[in-house]
Amino acid sequence: MTAAAVYGRTGLLRRWALYDFANSAFPTVIETFVFAAYFTRQVAPDAVTGSALWGTAVGIAGLAVALLAPITGAIADHGGGLRRWLLGTTALCVLPTAALWWVLPHSPHLVAALLLVGLATIGMELASVFYNALLPRLAPADCIGRWSGWGWGMGYAGGLLCLLLALLGFVREGAWFPLPRADASHVRATFVLAAVWFALFALPLLTARMPGREASAGRLELSASLRELWHTLRGLPRQGPLLRFLVARMLYTDGLATLFAFGGVYAAGTFAMTETQVLAFGIGLNVTAGLGAVAFAHLDDRIGSRNTIVIALLALLVASAGTLLAQSAMTFWVAGLALGIFVGPAQAASRSLLARMAPAAQRNQLFGLFTLSGKATAFLGPLLVGAVTLASGSQRVGMAVILGLWLVGLALLLTVPADRPSARG
Numbered sequence: 001m002t003a004a005a006v007y008g009r010t011g012l013l014r015r016w017a018l019y020d021f022a023n024s025a026f027p028t029v030i031e032t033f034v035f036a037a038y039f040t041r042q043v044a045p046d047a048v049t050g051s052a053l054w055g056t057a058v059g060i061a062g063l064a065v066a067l068l069a070p071i072t073g074a075i076a077d078h079g080g081g082l083r084r085w086l087l088g089t090t091a092l093c094v095l096p097t098a099a100l101w102w103v104l105p106h107s108p109h110l111v112a113a114l115l116l117v118g119l120a121t122i123g124m125e126l127a128s129v130f131y132n133a134l135l136p137r138l139a140p141a142d143c144i145g146r147w148s149g150w151g152w153g154m155g156y157a158g159g160l161l162c163l164l165l166a167l168l169g170f171v172r173e174g175a176w177f178p179l180p181r182a183d184a185s186h187v188r189a190t191f192v193l194a195a196v197w198f199a200l201f202a203l204p205l206l207t208a209r210m211p212g213r214e215a216s217a218g219r220l221e222l223s224a225s226l227r228e229l230w231h232t233l234r235g236l237p238r239q240g241p242l243l244r245f246l247v248a249r250m251l252y253t254d255g256l257a258t259l260f261a262f263g264g265v266y267a268a269g270t271f272a273m274t275e276t277q278v279l280a281f282g283i284g285l286n287v288t289a290g291l292g293a294v295a296f297a298h299l300d301d302r303i304g305s306r307n308t309i310v311i312a313l314l315a316l317l318v319a320s321a322g323t324l325l326a327q328s329a330m331t332f333w334v335a336g337l338a339l340g341i342f343v344g345p346a347q348a349a350s351r352s353l354l355a356r357m358a359p360a361a362q363r364n365q366l367f368g369l370f371t372l373s374g375k376a377t378a379f380l381g382p383l384l385v386g387a388v389t390l391a392s393g394s395q396r397v398g399m400a401v402i403l404g405l406w407l408v409g410l411a412l413l414l415t416v417p418a419d420r421p422s423a424r425g
Contacts, residue, residue, distance in 0.1 A: 012138050013147050015204040019131055020151040021158035022201030026093060026124050028159030029166055029194040030117065031058075033279070035100060038187050042105040043113060057114040061121040066372045068122065073129050073368030082137075082364070083210050086130040090202055092123025098195035105184050129371050133363040134210075136355040145300025145308070145352045149293045152348035156290025160283060162197045166190035241416045242357055242366075245306075248416070249350050250373040252313060252409030255402045256343060257374075258381030259320075260285075263336070269395050271329040281333065285340040293344025300345075304419045305353035312346035313410045320403055324396050356419045381405055 029035065036054060044050025076085045096116040103113040139147045169176045170189045179185040267273045267281055300308045319342065322335030351370075358366040381402065389398025 009138060009140075012208055012210075015208050016131070016134055016138055017147065017151040017154050019202050019205045020155035022198050023090075023093075023124055023127065023131075024155040024159035025162040025194040025197040026097060026120065028163050029190055030097060030100070030120065033163055033282075034166060034171070034187065034190050035117070038184070039103075039113065039117075042184060042187075043103060043107050044110065045106075053110060053114060057118050058121070061118040064118070064122050065125040069126060069129050069371035070365055070368035072126055073133070073364035073366070076130060076133070076364040082130055082134065083206065083208075086127055086134075087206050089123050089127035089130065090198070090206065093120045093127060094123075094195045094199045094202075096120040096123070097198070098192050100191035101188050103188065103191075125371060129364060129367045131205075132351055132355070132370065133358075133367045135351065136358065136360075136363060137210075139355075141356065142301055144355050145305055145349065146297040148352035148355070149295075149297025149300055149345065149348040152344055152351070153290045153294035153297070156286050156293065156344065158197075158201065160286055160290075162194060163283075166193055169193070244412055245353065245357065245416045246369060246373045248409045248412035249370070250409075251405050251412070252309075252346065253350070253374045254381040255405035255409065256346065258385055258402050258405070259339075259343075266395050266399055267332065267336075271332055273329065281336060284333075284337050285343075288337045288340030289344040291344070292341035293348045295341075296345035297348065300349050300352055305349040305356060306413065306416055306418045308349040309346055309353065309413060310410065312342040312349065313406050313413070315342040316346065317403055317406055317410075320406075324399055324403075353419060 040047050040050030040054055044053060072085065072089075076082055096119045099116050100113070103109070103116070107113060135144060135148060135151075170179060170186045170193070175186065177189070179189055263282070263285070267278050273281065296308055296312070299311075316339060319335055319339035323332055323339060326332040326335055354366060354370050355363075384401040384404075385398045388401050389395055392398065
């Protein structure tokens with residue numbers, strides 16, 4: 001490969017990693033910290049109704065993603081046009097997110113507000129299918145791990161920086177850009193910020209010239225694509241390692257999602273942390289997760305993605321045990337932030353492992369199944385934690401369910417052959 005070609009590929013990969021920096025604004029500002037709280041507290045008639053409506057909307061959107069991700073991936077595999085699909089799904093997230101500006105406090109249009117969030121969630125998740133599938137297309141086989149880790153780290157950085165800009169620029173007293181508070185303009189402006197952030201930092205990748213079949217070559221051939229997807233699904237049992245990896249990831253990802261969903265609840269209930277302290281802990285957890293993803297990026301390429309995930313899961317088990325055994329808030333903070341270091345590597349190495357395992361002709365649909373594996377049992381962890389906590393009367397015992405999910409996922413992952421990152425595809 002010539003020097004010019006290497007430079008061009010590196011430039012594309014930088015644009016690819018920047019997309020992770022871009023899309024993290026949506027889950028951070030909209031799904032987790034700002035809009036979710038705004039909807040339940042100021043838009044819905046009361047917090048209980050708001051929480052119920054929010055949970056229903058998120059669940060329906062997750063189900064739609066689980067159903068659509070493999071189908072859209074198969075269509076892209078069959079017809080090409082990866083950039084076109086990435087552009088369309090990115091727009092499906094950005095435009096409804098910007099439209100949330102018109103969701104006023106005590107709005108009578110609750111369904112419309114939730115519909116916008118649902119569409120944006122579907123857009124972001126489907127965009128990740130095509131974005132992830134670009135990784136093995138752009139990165140050399142022996143560099144997939146580091147670029148996946150760097151991208152994941154960029155994602156954590158982007159989400160946190162956008163959140164900080166939202167809080168300092170609009171939300172707090174004495175904000176940089178003071179806006180009227182009577183109609184919550186100072187909060188609603190952060191939704192526009194998230195949309196602009198996503199669009200602005202995604203633009204370099206969306207305007208890049210992609211290798212291989214380009215957007216103009218892609219055609220929507222639904223029936224043929226569905227036949228190919230069915231063929232892939234029927235063939236999964238014969239691809240034992242790939243199937244076992246997807247199931248293992250489903251379990252340990254469910255554990256990670258449950259950790260983030262209940263971590264704040266556990267901290268508040270067990271150690272009497274205030275909302276501000278819980279928010280600070282959540283930010284710290286994201287910082288260490290991003291640093292861990294970057295720090296382990298080279299290790300992924302050196303020892304392989306599967307082995308990197310194994311190390312991360314073992315460390316997560318040890319650190320999580322520390323948080324559950326902690327008797328003081330300080331010990332909990334130390335163990336919790338140490339735990340975050342291994343969250344990012346587990347996620348980033350999972351992406352690079354599938355990038356190495358997926359046949360080139362099936363990358364999009366397999367990354368669609370990858371997305372499905374992260375959604376299919378999303379209810380399992382929270383349901384088990386709630387049931388065990390209720391039965392035992394202890395938050396510590398309930399949170400131990402997460403360790404069980406990681407243990408089962410780890411045991412299944414160990415049956416997947418280790419990848420050889422040095423072998424070029």
